Amino acid sequence: MKTSKNGFEPRIVGFMCNWCAYTGADLAGVSRLKSPPNVRIMRVMCTGRVDPSFVLRAFQLGADGVLIAGCHPGDCHYQEGNFKALRRTTLLRKMLRQFGVEPERLRLEWISASEAERASSVVTEFTEQVRALGPLHLETPEEVFAELGVEAS
Amino acid sequence: MISLTIDGMTTQVQEGTTLLQAAKLLDVKIPTLCYHPLLKPFGACRLCVVELQRPTGYELITSCNTPCQDGMVVSSNSKHVLEARRLVLEMMLARWPNVPVLRQRAEEVGLTQVRFTSVLRDEAEDACILCLRCVRICEEVVGACAIGFEDRGIQRRVVTPFNRESEACIACGACAHVCPTHHMKFVGEDYRGKPPEFLLGPNTAIYMPTAQAVPKVPRIDREACIHFKTGACQSCVTVCEPGAVNHKMEDEEIEVEVGQILVATGYDLFDPTPMAQYGYGRLDNIYTGLDIERMLNSTGPTGGRVLLKNGKPPRAVAIVHCIGSRDENHHRYCSRVCCMYALKFSHLIKERTEAEVYNFYIDMRAFGKGYEEFYSRVLNEGANVIRGKVAEVVQAGWSKQDEGTLLVRCEDTLIGRFREIPVDMVVLCNAIEPRRDVEQVRRLFGLSRSPDGFFLERHPKLDPVATTTDGLFVAGCAQGPKDIPDTVAQASAAAARMLATIAKGVVEIDPVRAEIDENLCSGCRTCIPLCPYSAISYLEDKKVSQVNSTLCKGCGTCVAACPSGSITGYGFSDEQIDAEMVGLLAV
Numbered sequence: 048m049k050t051s052k053n054g055f056e057p058r059i060v061g062f063m064c065n066w067c068a069y070t071g072a073d074l075a076g077v078s079r080l081k082s083p084p085n086v087r088i089m090r091v092m093c094t095g096r097v098d099p100s101f102v103l104r105a106f107q108l109g110a111d112g113v114l115i116a117g118c119h120p121g122d123c124h125y126q127e128g129n130f131k132a133l134r135r136t137t138l139l140r141k142m143l144r145q146f147g148v149e150p151e152r153l154r155l156e157w158i159s160a161s162e163a164e165r166a167s168s169v170v171t172e173f174t175e176q177v178r179a180l181g182p183l184h185l186e187t188p189e190e191v192f193a194e195l196g197v198e199a200s
Numbered sequence: 201m202i203s204l205t206i207d208g209m210t211t212q213v214q215e216g217t218t219l220l221q222a223a224k225l226l227d228v229k230i231p232t233l234c235y236h237p238l239l240k241p242f243g244a245c246r247l248c249v250v251e252l253q254r255p256t257g258y259e260l261i262t263s264c265n266t267p268c269q270d271g272m273v274v275s276s277n278s279k280h281v282l283e284a285r286r287l288v289l290e291m292m293l294a295r296w297p298n299v300p301v302l303r304q305r306a307e308e309v310g311l312t313q314v315r316f317t318s319v320l321r322d323e324a325e326d327a328c329i330l331c332l333r334c335v336r337i338c339e340e341v342v343g344a345c346a347i348g349f350e351d352r353g354i355q356r357r358v359v360t361p362f363n364r365e366s367e368a369c370i371a372c373g374a375c376a377h378v379c380p381t382h383h384m385k386f387v388g389e390d391y392r393g394k395p396p397e398f399l400l401g402p403n404t405a406i407y408m409p410t411a412q413a414v415p416k417v418p419r420i421d422r423e424a425c426i427h428f429k430t431g432a433c434q435s436c437v438t439v440c441e442p443g444a445v446n447h448k449m450e451d452e453e454i455e456v457e458v459g460q461i462l463v464a465t466g467y468d469l470f471d472p473t474p475m476a477q478y479g480y481g482r483l484d485n486i487y488t489g490l491d492i493e494r495m496l497n498s499t500g501p502t503g504g505r506v507l508l509k510n511g512k513p514p515r516a517v518a519i520v521h522c523i524g525s526r527d528e529n530h531h532r533y534c535s536r537v538c539c540m541y542a543l544k545f546s547h548l549i550k551e552r553t554e555a556e557v558y559n560f561y562i563d564m565r566a567f568g569k570g571y572e573e574f575y576s577r578v579l580n581e582g583a584n585v586i587r588g589k590v591a592e593v594v595q596a597g598w599s600k601q602d603e604g605t606l607l608v609r610c611e612d613t614l615i616g617r618f619r620e621i622p623v624d625m626v627v628l629c630n631a632i633e634p635r636r637d638v639e640q641v642r643r644l645f646g647l648s649r650s651p652d653g654f655f656l657e658r659h660p661k662l663d664p665v666a667t668t669t670d671g672l673f674v675a676g677c678a679q680g681p682k683d684i685p686d687t688v689a690q691a692s693a694a695a696a697r698m699l700a701t702i703a704k705g706v707v708e709i710d711p712v713r714a715e716i717d718e719n720l721c722s723g724c725r726t727c728i729p730l731c732p733y734s735a736i737s738y739l740e741d742k743k744v745s746q747v748n749s750t751l752c753k754g755c756g757t758c759v760a761a762c763p764s765g766s767i768t769g770y771g772f773s774d775e776q777i778d779a780e781m782v783g784l785l786a787v
Contacts, residue, residue: 092755108781125755
C-alpha cells in the first residue's frame, strides 16, 4: 500500500447504493482492479437513504472523507432517489463549511453497475484528494473561542 | 339467381355477373384484349362480342360489360361472332401489323388476310394498340391518374399531362405490368430501394419474408405498397379468396400482466460500410456473413448457388474475419461466432464451386465441442488460411478478362511478408453488436449494460442468467455474443429459473422496507411526495402517515427525510447504520 511521507492514511466512509455503485465496486473486485483500501464501503439500498446526519456522524467519528456513490441520473433503481441525494448533498456542503469541515471532504459520484473501472478510479482519486487535504481537524469549542478572542465560560 | 344458356349449356349465376364471367364458369373461351380482371369492364376492343338471340333475330353484344339476364340465349362462336371478331382484328392489324398479341388473336379466330391498310400504319412490335388498360389501371387501381389520352379518333395517344414528366406518377410500374404489347416500359431501378434478401434479390410490395418465415404469412411493405401511397389499388385484396389481406391493420399495444420477464432481444450486425477500406457497399461482390448465409441457403435468392453479380461462379473467394470485432476502433470484444461460420462458408464454397478460398484471421478460435476437428477438416479440404488483418480490398481490373476482380492486400504475419491476393468475391465476417434500441430497452426494464454495451448479468461467473432485478432474466446475444449451443444453454437455464419460481407458488419479498411509528409521527407529510411508489398515505383520523408494506420497495428515501425520526428502514435502520459506522471507523 502506498503511504504518504507523513504516514497519513485517510479513513473514508463510502455510502454506495446497492444497485449501481456497490455492484460496480464489487465488479471492480471481481475484475481484479486495484483500488486503495482507504474507502470503507457501507451498502445502502439507495443514495436517497443517506441521511445528512450520517455524514456528519461519520466526520464526528473521525472519518477524513465521505463518498456517496449512486446510480447515474435517470438510472435510479428507485426512480429518483439519487436526485434526492444530490439535493441533500448540495445543501450539506454549505453546512459543512459552517462546521469547519472542507466541503471537498464530501463527494457525490455516479457509478453504474458495469463501471468497474470508474468505481476504482473514483475511489483512488478521492483517496488522493483527501490525503492531500490531510487529517480532518474538528475544532473544539475552546479553539473556536480562542480564535474569536473570547474567553470560554 | 339468373338462368341463361351459353353455347347450348344452361347455367345459373349470381345477379350482376357479366356474360364473360359466366362463360368462364362454363369453360367457354372468349377472346379478350382490353379486358383485365382487376379493371372495370370497358368494352373498347369489341373482341369479346357474342351473339344474343332475340325473338326478332340476333344482336352482337360485348360480353365483358353485359350483365347476365334471365333467359338469355347466347352463342360465343357463331358465324356472325367470328365474322365480327375477324373484322375487328383485321382493322387493328391494318394499323399495327406486327403486334404479337394481335397476330395471336387473329390466328385464334382464323384471320389469314388483311385487306386494308392504315394511314397511321405502325410496324413496331410493341406499338400502342390503345386498349386503355394502362390509363384505367392508373386511375382505377393505383389511384394516381398520372396518364391519360390526348386527341380523338385515330389521333388518340396515351400521354402524361402536357407531355411532361408527371408529378402524380408514383413509379409503381402497374401500367407496364398490364400493357399487352409491352409498349409501356418500366425503366426505373428498383424504386423501393430496399428489397429483402439483403439486396440480393427482387421483391414486390407484398411478400413472404423468407421461405422459412414463422408465422408463414406474407407481409406488406408499407413503403412500397401502392395502397399506402394513393389509397387505391387493393389488388391483393381482390385476388385473395379467403379475404385474408387487411390494409387497416395497425401496430397495436397489448398489455399482458406477467410475473417474470426474460429479455432475449438479440443483437444487430456491425455495418461494415464505414470501414471504407473493405469496400462494402462501394465495390461489387463484397458481402457480409449474413448476405452469404442467404446466398448459400437453398431457399435464398440464388437457390443456394454461389454467384458473382455477373452470374458467374467465383474463381477465388476471400473470407475476412474480425470486421469490427477485436478492433480498438470499433468493438474490443470477440464476436465468438465468426471463426466457425467462416470455416463453414469455406467448406460450403469449396463444396459448391471450384473456387480457391482464403481465410484472413487474427486468431482461429475453434473453442467448442467438435470445432477444432471441423477446423482440421476444412484445412484438409484445401482452404487457405492466412494469419493477418486485411489492410484493404481494391478493384483490380487491369484487363478486360480480369474486369471486376478484387485485390486483397494484407500482411501474412506467419511468413512475415506483404501479400496481394486476387479474388472475385469478398466475405466480411462483421461483428455482433448490441441492438440499436438497446438503450431504450435497458431503461424500460431498469437493466444495466456492461462496457461492451450488452445487458449486464447479476454475476459474470456465479449468476450469468439473472439480472440485479428479481424476476428479470437475460439470455442469448442480448447478454453478449454467443453461438447457438451457448444461447440454448443460457435460455434453458433462464427458463428453468423462472419455472422454479412458478412451481414454488410464492415469491419472497425483500424484508427491506419502511415502517412509520405512529406514536412518533407528527403528521408533517414530508415523506409523502418523496415516495416514488406512492406507498405512503396520510391517515386523516389518526393524523399520521402510514406505509403500505407491499408497495414499499425499501429505498429509504423517506427514512432519511423524516424530521421526527419516526420512520424505520428495516435492514438499514439509523441504529444499524450508526453501529456499522462506529465499527468501520473504530480502527
